[in-house]
Amino acid sequence: MANLKKIITYVVSVILIFLAVNYVGLFTGGQVISLTVFLGIIASILFFWRFRVAFALIGTFVLLSSGLTDIPHLVEFAGLDIILFLIGMMTVVGFMEERHFFEYLLGRVTKLGSSSIRLLVVLMGMSALSAALVDEVTSILFMSSLVIHLTRRLDMPTVPLLILVVFATNIGSSATVVGNPIGVMIALRAGLSFAEFIRWATPISIITLFMSIGLGYLYYRRYFSEMDNKLKGYAQAVAPALADNGVREKLDKSALLLFIFTISLLVAHTTIENALGLEKNTILVAAPLLGAAIALFLQGSHARELFEKRVDWWTLAFFLLFFSTVGTLKYVGTIGVFAQQLSTFIADKEAIALPIIGYVSGFMSAFMDNILAVAIWIPIIQEMGVLGLNTYPYWWTLLFAGTLMGNLMTIGSTANIVAIGLLERQKLGHITVREWLPVGALVSIPTFTLALLLLYVQLPLMT
Known part of the structure; x- marks a missing residue:
């Protein structure tokens, strides 16, 4: 019924x-x-x-x-660069799981966090930092696996901690130009440099991260109270359990070297591309593919099993189809109509343009994916610049609207969907909208409002 x-x-x-x-x-x-x-x-x-x-x-x-649409455009819009990137990274992460890399790592992490609040700060800090240095998808793939292993060992629900790690990943991804695809889009269209991101985005990202940690801890305080009790007996209970299950206490060097190799290529991708005269982001996509190939060779006779079992083909299929649908909106001119209408509405309301752009694009990001929302707003802001308005503050508003408000809903960002897909693949349940939305609203709206206020304070400097 x-x-x-x-x-x-x-x-x-x-x-x-x-x-x-x-x-x-x-x-x-x-x-x-x-x-x-x-x-x-x-x-x-x-x-x-x-x-x-x-x-x-x-x-x-x-x-x-x-x-x-037709077949050629369907393929063009499918986001195969993102799909290939995810296939490669999921294979690398899967190999690391097979070699118990995360079992070893969680032992080190829990030593840093002897209490639940310290552990939360460490995990969310690691998520934000890795997203800022590499990108949100790589960060969430590694951090989700770490959280899943940790909560299994503590015999606790995975969802609360996973949601907070996703929040930190999205927030951290706003700190640098490489952290999030929307940061790259905005930087290219607005002509913003890496140094400008460090000046205008990084401080706000750090401040809102600490705010999100506090709000998340407050919302899940009963959960973390229980975690405190579990952590007290962790050292005595987990070490024997690992030994009984045949898990090696020593770090698998092949997993560590593969991790360092893949991450190093991702961090240095721009330098390598410039040196080889390649198109932008070529090595960013190619690096995980090489890492995946090495992982399959190292896996030996179980390579096919690794590739079939560890890659989340269900989530990848959804991404491919969803991106094609979004691309069709652009192809038939639907997004162009939105851009024209919104630009006309905002152009003569300069005094309230910042909150209008911020909250409208923010809620659009939450309910239709932040990449699409930013793609709609970029031509609008460009048009406002043609009309003679100072659009510099609007670009930073758009960045934080996409990243921080992307935490509001399950489909607000790529990291959200990837994390939920990993949870389902591990047969640990699924996260419903009803479960995500309350904590998403508690964290996303205040953090974005704070970011907006911090931008307002600095408006005289944005000339």
């Missing part, structure tokens, strides 16, 4: 979306269909998270059969 009500509610929602989009009168027939399909997929995530791939397949079928 409950499922029937959800199905009816979903169908009615899609019909209302179609009628509302058509009623606005701004879109052509093809644009109405493409936007309805996109919002229908978003609605399916809210109502039927476990069947998101099925709904994405239906959406892709509608777009192809209606002629709104």
